[in-house]
Amino acid sequence: xxxxxxxxxxxxxxxxxxxxxxxxxxxxxxxxxxxxxxxxxxxxxxxxxxxxxxxxxxxxxxxxxxxxxxxxxxxxxxxxxxxxxxxxxxxxxxxxxxxxxxxxxxxxxxxxxxxxxxxxxxxxxxxxxxxxxxxxxxxxxxxxxxxxxxxxxxxxxxxxxxxxxxxxxxxxxxxxxxxxxxxxxxxxxxxxxxxxxxxxxxxxxxxxxxxxxxxxxxxxxxxxxxxxxxxxxxxxxxxxxxxxxxxxxxxxxxxxxxxxxxxxxxxxxxxxxxxxxxxxxxxxxxxxxxxxxxxxxxxxxxxxxxxxxxxxxxxxxxxxxxxxxxxxxxxxxxxxxxxxxxxxxxxxxxxxxxxxxxxxxxxxxxxxxxxxxxxxxxxxxxxxxxxxxxxxxxxxxxxxxxxxxxxxxxxxxxxxxxxxxxxxxxxxxxxxxxxxxxxxxxxxxxxxxxxxxxxxxxxxxxxxxxxxxxxxxxxxxxxxxxxxxxxxxxxxxxxxxxxxxxxxxxxxxxxxxxxxxxxxxxxxxxxxxxxxxxxxxxxxxxxxxxxxxxxxxxxxxxxxxxxxxxxxxxxxxxxxxxxxxxxxxxxxxxxxxxxxxxxxxxxxxxxxxxxxxxxxxxxxxxxxxxxxxxxxxxxxxxxxxxxxxxxxxxxxxxxxxxxxxxxxxxxxxxxxxxxxxxxxxxxxxxxxxxxxxxxxxxxxxxxxxxxxxxxxxxxxxxxxxxxxxxxxxx
Amino acid sequence: xxxxxxxxxxxxxxxxxxxxxxxxxxxxxxxxxxxxxxxxxxxxxxxxxxxxxxxxxxxxxxxxxxxxxxxxxxxxxxxxxxxxxxxxxxxxxxxxxxxxxxxxxxxxxxxxxxxxxxxxxxxxxxxxxxxxxxxxxxxxxxxxxxxxxxxxxxxxxxxxxxxxxxxxxxxxxxxxxxxxxxxxxxxxxxxxxxxxxxxxxxxxx
Numbered sequence: 063x064x065x066x067x068x069x070x071x072x073x074x075x076x077x078x079x080x081x082x083x084x085x086x087x088x089x090x091x092x093x094x095x096x097x098x099x100x101x102x103x104x105x106x107x108x109x110x111x112x113x114x115x116x117x118x119x120x121x122x123x124x125x126x127x128x129x130x131x132x133x134x135x136x137x138x139x140x141x142x143x144x145x146x147x148x149x150x151x152x153x154x155x156x157x158x159x160x161x162x163x164x165x166x167x168x169x170x171x172x173x174x175x176x177x178x179x180x181x182x183x184x185x186x187x188x189x190x191x192x193x194x195x196x197x198x199x200x201x202x203x204x205x206x207x208x209x210x211x212x213x214x215x216x217x218x219x220x221x222x223x224x225x226x227x228x229x230x231x232x233x234x235x236x237x238x239x240x241x242x243x244x245x246x247x248x249x250x251x252x253x254x255x256x257x258x259x260x261x262x263x264x265x266x267x268x269x270x271x272x273x274x275x276x277x278x279x280x281x282x283x284x285x286x287x288x289x290x291x292x293x294x295x296x297x298x299x300x301x302x303x304x305x306x307x308x309x310x311x312x313x314x315x316x317x318x319x320x321x322x323x324x325x326x327x328x329x330x331x332x333x334x335x336x337x338x339x340x341x342x343x344x345x346x347x348x349x350x351x352x353x354x355x356x357x358x359x360x361x362x363x364x365x366x367x368x369x370x371x372x373x374x375x376x377x378x379x380x381x382x383x384x385x386x387x388x389x390x391x392x393x394x395x396x397x398x399x400x401x402x403x404x405x406x407x408x409x410x411x412x413x414x415x416x417x418x419x420x421x422x423x424x425x426x427x428x429x430x431x432x433x434x435x436x437x438x439x440x441x442x443x444x445x446x447x448x449x450x451x452x453x454x455x456x457x458x459x460x461x462x463x464x465x466x467x468x469x470x471x472x473x474x475x476x477x478x479x480x481x482x483x484x485x486x487x488x489x490x491x492x493x494x495x496x497x498x499x500x501x502x503x504x505x506x507x508x509x510x511x512x513x514x515x516x517x518x519x520x521x522x523x524x525x526x527x528x529x530x531x532x533x534x535x536x537x538x539x540x541x542x543x544x545x546x547x548x549x550x551x552x553x554x555x556x557x558x559x560x561x562x563x564x565x566x567x568x569x570x571x572x573x574x575x576x577x578x579x580x581x582x583x584x585x586x587x588x589x590x591x592x593x594x595x596x597x598x599x600x601x602x603x604x605x606x607x608x609x610x611x612x613x614x615x616x617x618x619x620x621x622x623x624x625x626x627x628x629x630x631x632x633x634x635x636x637x638x639x640x641x642x643x644x645x646x647x648x649x650x651x652x653x654x655x656x657x658x659x660x661x662x663x664x665x666x667x668x669x670x671x672x673x674x675x676x677x678x679x680x681x682x683x684x685x686x687x688x689x690x691x692x693x694x695x696x697x698x699x700x701x702x703x704x705x706x707x708x709x710x711x712x713x714x715x716x717x718x719x720x721x722x723x724x725x726x727x728x729x730x731x732x733x734x735x736x737x738x739x740x741x742x743x744x745x746x747x748x749x750x751x752x753x754x755x756x757x758x759x760x761x762x763x764x765x766x767x768x769x770x771x772x773x774x775x776x777x778x779x780x781x782x783x784x785x786x787x788x789x790x791x792x
Numbered sequence: 793x794x795x796x797x798x799x800x801x802x803x804x805x806x807x808x809x810x811x812x813x814x815x816x817x818x819x820x821x822x823x824x825x826x827x828x829x830x831x832x833x834x835x836x837x838x839x840x841x842x843x844x845x846x847x848x849x850x851x852x853x854x855x856x857x858x859x860x861x862x863x864x865x866x867x868x869x870x871x872x873x874x875x876x877x878x879x880x881x882x883x884x885x886x887x888x889x890x891x892x893x894x895x896x897x898x899x900x901x902x903x904x905x906x907x908x909x910x911x912x913x914x915x916x917x918x919x920x921x922x923x924x925x926x927x928x929x930x931x932x933x934x935x936x937x938x939x940x941x942x943x944x945x946x947x948x949x950x951x952x953x954x955x956x957x958x959x960x961x962x963x964x965x966x967x968x969x970x971x972x973x974x975x976x977x978x979x980x981x982x983x984x985x986x987x988x989x990x991x992x993x994x995x996x997x
Binding site for chain 1 (some may be wrong): 810816817819820821822823825827829830832835836847848849850851852854930932935936937938940941953954955988989991992993994995
């Protein structure tokens with residue numbers, strides 16, 4: 063039922079991606095008709111959330127001007143930020159609700175589309191039970207939208223199944239930080255980075271995925287800091303590393319356990335800090351005994367001397383600082399990987415001080431704020447557990463319902479798709495999520511989407527996933543709806559409405575409120591503007607770990623951001639957590655966590671002897687729904703290519719630009735080779751921003767971390783062969 | 793850049809702000825090129841570029857902007873006297889009314905900066921965002937550069953904060969060229985391994 067109604071070529075002809083190269087009216091139009099307004103807002107592409115000023119004329123975004131006063135990026139932008147304004151006034155933009163018919167999709171009225179959606183969802187729930195429908199959210203939405211979506215799923219639909227694409231991003235880090243510190247936020251502001259003495263950067267292609275952080279790290283080096291980088295690829299940040307650890311995919315934990323082994327063996331830990339402020343160190347010290355550096359070297363391919371040196375540098379530093387990203391976290395032991403790294407920080411007393419600590423580099427635009435207020439399957443607003451009776455009581459009161467009416471935790475993002483595939487979930491409403499490109503094992507995702515009895519999508523462009531929908535509700539871009547997001551530091555910032563949605567497109571929040579009315583639950587969704595949603599969110603988060611009660615739009619504008627927790631209006635916010643060495647657990651102590659090494663979920667063998675790892679490129683963002691429509695960004699990296707070391711390439715007779723087929727236990731993909739000696743010879747890399755035949759996620763597998771439920775994007779077993787151009791190009 | 797020898801000058805000849813290039817900071821993101829194309833005087837056309845030195849061997853990249861020579865060779869060899877330097881030392885694109893599109897400047901520039909825009913029949917090049925810098929704003933490229941490989945800051949600030957040092961004297965053989973734009977000299981190193989295999993541990997067979 064939910065197959066695309068027309069073939070791919072016709073879909074592309076109608077809905078793109080088409081490339082937009084010029085602002086509205088052409089390059090010269092601004093000279094004749096200058097901007098009327100300069101709107102101070104933020105970039106939508108990644109968790110750095112850089113400040114930017116959008117130039118507006120005639121309700122169109124026509125250009126940008128750097129915003130040098132905003133303290134995080136001080137005017138700096140990456141190419142995505144520079145070209146960010148090109149997503150506005152785009153020819154592919156959906157301008158009215160669409161309903162599937164025999165010829166594809168036809169325009170409809172809002173009333174028809176919303177009535178149809180509500181009727182279908184209710185019908186499925188009456189026939190199969192309330193949990194037969196699920197909701198997908200996204201971490202590029204404003205925090206108001208994510209809050210509203212969580213409430214919508216639980217109050218308007220009454221389903222327990224709501225989860226979001228941050229499940230593919232920050233959950234391993236979040237789970238680990240909660241276990242050790244009792245709260246899920248980077249403890250240090252970015253201004254601490256240049257003040258460190260030694261930095262370990264684990265699994266972060268900083269230059270391409272969080273470009274502004276590069277300047278923070280270069281400033282740290284200017285002060286004489288030593289940079290340790292751990293990655294299977296020498297990404298651009300590695301060119302100035304003082305120590306490079308070329309870890310084999312899936313073996314980071316071995317290196318980190320061996321670093322702790324060296325620290326314990328040589329007595330480099332901070333005994334006073336451990337005794338006064340932590341619990342559980344002895345068990346960790348015992349557990350790393352077998353992990354001498356030579357053992358770790360055999361597994362990881364990192365020299366034992368380098369492991370020794372990394373441990374000694376970090377433990378001896380007055381101020382040690384760890385940054386990590388998806389390279390460490392996209393594993394079936396992603397939580398363990400992060401735990402092992404923050405164990406090292408806590409054991410050496412590197413936490414809660416200026417220039418000393420550990421941070422996670424958020425990937426998605428609102429990756430931080432988007433996981434705090436209720437679109438995670440197991441959380442209520444304020445980063446509260448949905449299983450906690452007190453939290454349920456508090457939130458139910460704010461929502462005006464009984465605590466028992468709030469469903470318990472549901473499935474996570476990949477588990478929802480699996481439940482659809484096996485027929486347990488029959489209907490799906492999705493916003494800001496393109497699972498056909500972003501979930502692992504894309505052929506499985508496609509099969510699942512085709513089984514849905516009803517599929518509704520809220521989006522501004524026709525994504526690969528949206529083309530499977532029965533109804534596509536034309537929503538709003540980042541610059542079209544006011545709200546807040548939280549950047550990589552936990553700094554809550556103000557997203558301004560620069561323009562109103564074009565045509566018949568509507569604000570996302572308005573769509574959700576209207577849909578709630580069509581479902582007969584309008585009394586709980588009587589919001590006229592985002593500010594009213596934010597004010598309810600403040601109450602709902604009050605007293606929780608992510609306490610927003612003291613944050614207002616005006617205060618954000620005045621302070622250029624407010625770091626949560628901010629419990630009262632006279633509270634300035636909390637840039638650095640744990641300053642009194644007091645952690646968020648009831649006893650105030652940080653809790654060390656023992657971690658056990660295990661194989662990845664898709665191990666290499668004789669048939670599939672090579673590691674496949676995936677990631678991003680600088681000019682594209684996530685599943686590419688927006689950035690694959692911006693000409694300059696596409697020109698910069700037009701097609702995915704397979705990075706292969708010359709040694710491996712030679713074994714297979716492959717030269718640069720040759721077509722290569724990569725095969726895993728799921729599927730195969732044929733792309734051009736990029737022969738570079740910056741990747742391990744036992745590993746190949748493919749960026750994941752594309753769909754269809756170019757989709758790296760056709761190759762990846764659905765093994766999840768048992769606690770965070772993050773997929774293992776960073777390790778699959780594969781084989782490669784020199785190939786012919788794919789059939790579509792012949 | 794061919795065999796370029798770099799030394800330091802002690803003179804400080806520019807106003808409060810200087811323009812600095814540090815290739816060792818460059819991450820090849822091309823934010824500068826994209827931002828350059830947003831400049832009002834040449835919107836849609838970037839006037840600078842980023843070179844990927846040899847991507848097969850390394851991620852090293854270099855952003856290239858006009859060095860704004862004190863005695864610009866491009867202007868000296870121009871038969872139409874179309875290239876002018878402002879009083880504050882910025883070498884401009886050719887004057888449209890004078891330029892005869894002969895490409896002398898393109899061939900003569902020691903840094904390989906000017907580009908002949910054949911569709912416009914005019915040489916155009918980086919003018920340090922003169923519309924912005926002359927009005928007290930920073931150039932687009934150096935404002936957005938996320939690694940600050942391109943920086944527009946006071947000279948004393950860069951001397952105080954960076955570990956590399958700014959130089960603006962270049963020798964091309966015997967020819968000495970001094971420039972308004974500074975190059976940051978790379979940190980010293982005995983050897984720079986560039987193959988990942990140099991870092992790896994493998995058991996001996």
